[in-house]
Amino acid sequence: MNRKLALVVQRYGLDIAGGTEYHCRLVAEHLARHASVAVLTTCASDYVTWANDYPEGEEVLNGVPVRRFAVERPRDIERFSALTARVLGEVARAWLDEQGPFCPRLVEHLRRRRGDWDFFLFFSYRYWTTWHGLNAAADRAVLVPTAEDDGVYRLPLFPPFFRRPRALVYNSVEERQMIHRASGNQAVLDEVVGVGSELPARLDPAGFRARHRLEGPFLLYVGRVDRNKGCPQLFDFFRRYRRETGSPLRRVLIGRSVSEVPPDEGILPLGFQPDQEKWDALAASSVFVLPSPLESLSMGTLEAWWAERPVLVNAKCAVLRGQCKRANGGLYYATYDEFREALALLEGDESLRRTLGENGRRYFETNYAWPVVEGKYLDLLGRLRREDQAA
Secondary structure (H helix, E strand, O other), rough: OOOEEEOOOOOOOOOOOOHHHHHHHHHHHHOOOEEEEEEEEEEEEEOOOOOOOOEEEEEEEEEEEEEEEEOEOOOHHHHHHHHHOOOOOOHHHHHHHHHHEEOHHHHHHHHHOOOOEEEEEEEEOOOOOHHHHHOOHHHHEEEEEEOOOHHHOOOOOOHHHHOOEEEEOOOOOHHHHHHHHHHHOOOEEEEEEOOOOOOOOOOOOOHHHOOOOOOOOEEEEEEEEEEEOOOOHHHHHHHHHHHHHHHOOOOEOOOOOOOOOOOOOOEEEEOOOHHHHHHHHHHHEEEEEOOOOOOOHHHHHHHHHOOOOEEEEOOHHHHHHHHHHHHHOEEEEHHHHHHHHHHHHHHHHHHHHHHHHHHHHHHHHHHHHHHHHHHHHHHHHHHHHHHHHOO
């Protein structure tokens, strides 16, 4: 295949370990096996301030050429927060400017050099670089919105925006339905694809337990320990569950903490860990738990299923609830009583845990193995190419 693809994302780097940016990097590295791929991004590494941390210019990361443009105006947190509280109609464009990363040179480069690439893949709909970049190259644009059900997608800026690209790549059935309802963009070509994972060559659950002096069963959470991820409620539910049931179950956290972790002998925060340690923790765990009410996919849930672990997730997130139903790989809760009953069932039934984990592994292999993900991207791009040739 002789396609030339530019992936446009607000920040990009080997040290950015999660979210849309990691999703974009995995897609870039895997599509580079089939096409000529480059990444256009900013010099920012911090999604809060958009400060210029990387040098401007070109570099190659894992075989993918990356061109960085300086952010011209870092985010003013107070001004952005004030506009977020007021963002209705007439102030939406100002809100987008403050959301950032404000990087006109990236968009100007894209506008001048748009003929260098067959298609542009824009990641995450809500950022300045995506909105302005896609509008500058809509006839060659594929949008990967990674939209969560937080209401932002309904702001006046965005429903027409979702009708602009040539195609959309969704993370889940629920995300596609949500955007369809908000924008009426059913006529735009789309595909539910998601993303694969970088899988380990081995799993060492015994080594993980030995390194962290862990005995007995434990729940595992992987991700940013944050209020927005539902962590405080899960702390409350879990501690109450241990008090009421006398369960020896512990909870292990892997990820950077931006919210307080309560001091409790049943909770073990390990902070940021390398990828291999995450995989060994999954293999050693009894259940993977995700309390987040807002997800567009959840790579952590998919990785838990690859490791054949059942999941326990927040039922208020339609994506997680739908994934659990389609995979038959876990349980979900909306209240403490539901959490207690679901966790007690999982804790007490090894056969159920094994069956749900095996179901999850089959679901992962069918839908999120890299050959499947790459094939869906290539098929979509092939359809767009054929449309161009026919025109």
